Amino acid sequence: MTAGVAASSRRVSASRSVQMRAEALAGYAFATPALFLIILLLIAPIMVVFLMSLTDYQLGALKWSWVGLGNYSDLFADRIFLRSLGNTFIYVAIVVPGSVIFGLFIAILVQERTTSKAIYQTIFFLPVTTTLIAMSVVWHFLLNPSLGPLSSLSRAMGLGEFDVFGDPDLVLFGLAVIGIWQLVGFNMILFLAGLTAIPRDLYDAADIDGADGAWDRFARVTWPMLGPTTLFVVVTTTITAFRVFDTVAVITRGNPMGRSDVLLYTLYKVGFQDFNIGPASAMTIAFLVFVLVVALVQAFVIDRRTHY
Amino acid sequence: MSNLELTAISKTFGTTRVLNDVSLSVRDGEFLTLVGASGCGKSTVLRVIAGLEPQDAGSVHIGGRAVDQLRPKQRNVAMVFQSYALYPHMSVAENMSMPLVMQRLNLAERLPLLGRLMPNRSRVMTEIAAEVDAVARQLQIEGLLSRKPAQLSGGQRQRVALGRSMVRHPDVFLMDEPLSNLDAKLRVHMRTELTELHRRLGVTFIYVTHDQVEAMTMSDRVALMDEGRIVQLGTPSELYHNPTDLRVARFIGSPQVNILSGTTTGDGVAVSDAMLQIPVSVPSGQEVSVGLRPEALSLDAVAGRPHLSAKLSHVENLGAEVFLHFVLPDTGSGVVLRATLDTYEKHKSRFDRLVHLSVDASRALVFDAAGHRVDGRVQAALRLAVSA
Numbered sequence: 001m002t003a004g005v006a007a008s009s010r011r012v013s014a015s016r017s018v019q020m021r022a023e024a025l026a027g028y029a030f031a032t033p034a035l036f037l038i039i040l041l042l043i044a045p046i047m048v049v050f051l052m053s054l055t056d057y058q059l060g061a062l063k064w065s066w067v068g069l070g071n072y073s074d075l076f077a078d079r080i081f082l083r084s085l086g087n088t089f090i091y092v093a094i095v096v097p098g099s100v101i102f103g104l105f106i107a108i109l110v111q112e113r114t115t116s117k118a119i120y121q122t123i124f125f126l127p128v129t130t131t132l133i134a135m136s137v138v139w140h141f142l143l144n145p146s147l148g149p150l151s152s153l154s155r156a157m158g159l160g161e162f163d164v165f166g167d168p169d170l171v172l173f174g175l176a177v178i179g180i181w182q183l184v185g186f187n188m189i190l191f192l193a194g195l196t197a198i199p200r201d202l203y204d205a206a207d208i209d210g211a212d213g214a215w216d217r218f219a220r221v222t223w224p225m226l227g228p229t230t231l232f233v234v235v236t237t238t239i240t241a242f243r244v245f246d247t248v249a250v251i252t253r254g255n256p257m258g259r260s261d262v263l264l265y266t267l268y269k270v271g272f273q274d275f276n277i278g279p280a281s282a283m284t285i286a287f288l289v290f291v292l293v294v295a296l297v298q299a300f301v302i303d304r305r306t307h308y
Numbered sequence: 309m310s311n312l313e314l315t316a317i318s319k320t321f322g323t324t325r326v327l328n329d330v331s332l333s334v335r336d337g338e339f340l341t342l343v344g345a346s347g348c349g350k351s352t353v354l355r356v357i358a359g360l361e362p363q364d365a366g367s368v369h370i371g372g373r374a375v376d377q378l379r380p381k382q383r384n385v386a387m388v389f390q391s392y393a394l395y396p397h398m399s400v401a402e403n404m405s406m407p408l409v410m411q412r413l414n415l416a417e418r419l420p421l422l423g424r425l426m427p428n429r430s431r432v433m434t435e436i437a438a439e440v441d442a443v444a445r446q447l448q449i450e451g452l453l454s455r456k457p458a459q460l461s462g463g464q465r466q467r468v469a470l471g472r473s474m475v476r477h478p479d480v481f482l483m484d485e486p487l488s489n490l491d492a493k494l495r496v497h498m499r500t501e502l503t504e505l506h507r508r509l510g511v512t513f514i515y516v517t518h519d520q521v522e523a524m525t526m527s528d529r530v531a532l533m534d535e536g537r538i539v540q541l542g543t544p545s546e547l548y549h550n551p552t553d554l555r556v557a558r559f560i561g562s563p564q565v566n567i568l569s570g571t572t573t574g575d576g577v578a579v580s581d582a583m584l585q586i587p588v589s590v591p592s593g594q595e596v597s598v599g600l601r602p603e604a605l606s607l608d609a610v611a612g613r614p615h616l617s618a619k620l621s622h623v624e625n626l627g628a629e630v631f632l633h634f635v636l637p638d639t640g641s642g643v644v645l646r647a648t649l650d651t652y653e654k655h656k657s658r659f660d661r662l663v664h665l666s667v668d669a670s671r672a673l674v675f676d677a678a679g680h681r682v683d684g685r686v687q688a689a690l691r692l693a694v695s696a
Binding site: 199201202204205206207208209210211212213215216219220221224225227 | 393396
């Protein structure tokens, strides 16, 4: 009797484990296409780039050889690369705070509108929908020292003409202004979503507690409650700013005197004008690492302080 | 002196009139509850008192002082929200300190980093911490002061919200459905705790709820609201035993009052097969609604009392008492009767047939078609109220 029970329970558990294994297999089977695509489209290209960064391959060349980490050590001795890295960091350091603060400021202003909210939202979002290459041409004209309206204005005011894209000290700021102009709308939309999610009750409580001035409401409720949104906005903006390319390629081509060389533009020149795929791949990997580090630092360090 | 006076408050949102000529006088130290179904305007009254919502007409006086032009913080009221509205990024201690910090530190001293350099700040902050600590001890949350709201249970958050409202010693406490997010057991417990707190503080409480049990058990007086008006204001017992309006009779009491349709005759009201001898102030031959509380009916025949013939449909056994649901065969309407378990057992054998429910006509509530009380008893009560 007891033996029978034991045997049947063993059969039950055996059949259960068979079923569990079948379910697990089915699960993996369902996940396989996605996994295959992830490997094919994301992981494999990165691996290929990494492998190429260990070679001296030139585009179209028939022969190549392994050079180990040679490309990387060359990279960090390369003045042009280091300069474009520095320029990129300066660009990011201007664009990220600029577009985040402006985006938040505009979002708060737009949020308080009632009937005109949709109109303002659309206007500020317009730059996001435009093609940056086309808009670069427009900006180039706007800031042109002899033809541009801004220059005419400064001439008329007796300030003389200024050449933003020709002045080594101004060129990065000029590009950063375009970058900010393009990102503000997107950040505004994200902040608007964050603002809508703040419970009204908190502002009522703040009113009753005496935090009813604009500054107190912002500092005690709005800003802390926007923590997660701000984190997300900063990460996406940083990554977008790191990828600055269009404006440089269209307007300055790294000039004057390499003061507007940025990472992706240098990478493009090395890889697709000089056909040095090996060093270009090493730059790509370096670029990926920087972006990854930024994302990780922000996700792990700041994230812990913004979620409650 | 912190009595509260609302005079002819009206408020319109868009095209809907949410408050319609609401006047209310609350005595110093009173526990007054605004009760009503959702959308009746009770929360808006609270928000008008707090100054969160400006009224379109009428005025608010707190302690004899008109506060209409004052901002919420200047009215010295405290509010507990249904959602508690705790600041999620602040610890319990910071949440509770907030009203005092805003009151006692100036803008410079409140600045995030620079504020620490101001000479006064640390002294004031120590004082505040001591006061917060004292309130936390009263509420038995002194062990939670360093936690964030997300780490607290519903009941603990409720206490923190209470604590935040207590630290500033307000003239009036405003509570907007503070118990409705708690589970049933905790709610019953917090009911006692809140009444206890009210007794201890001796401060005016204005309490908003949709739960008539909370209104009945906690308040000195209850104002029942419907469609932006106060329908009846009185003690819980007045509202239960002597409602002036059909809406009040229906809203107060659980199980609900039985409403049966009747017709007035020369000497009373005919309801189903019973003839209730009650003086009414409407001419005979009129349709009226007769409200009978479940305890106005009894299974035992009482000499001289009229009776309704009814058939038992089902039984709700609550242990000590039972609610018996009957159907009147001629109209098909249902009535509920409250009986002790013993009475129920005694009559159990008869329930397969029609039974006679005796009606205590002296407790019947008669309402006309517009829902106003028309029996003699309410007239007497109203006369009494006027002369008093």
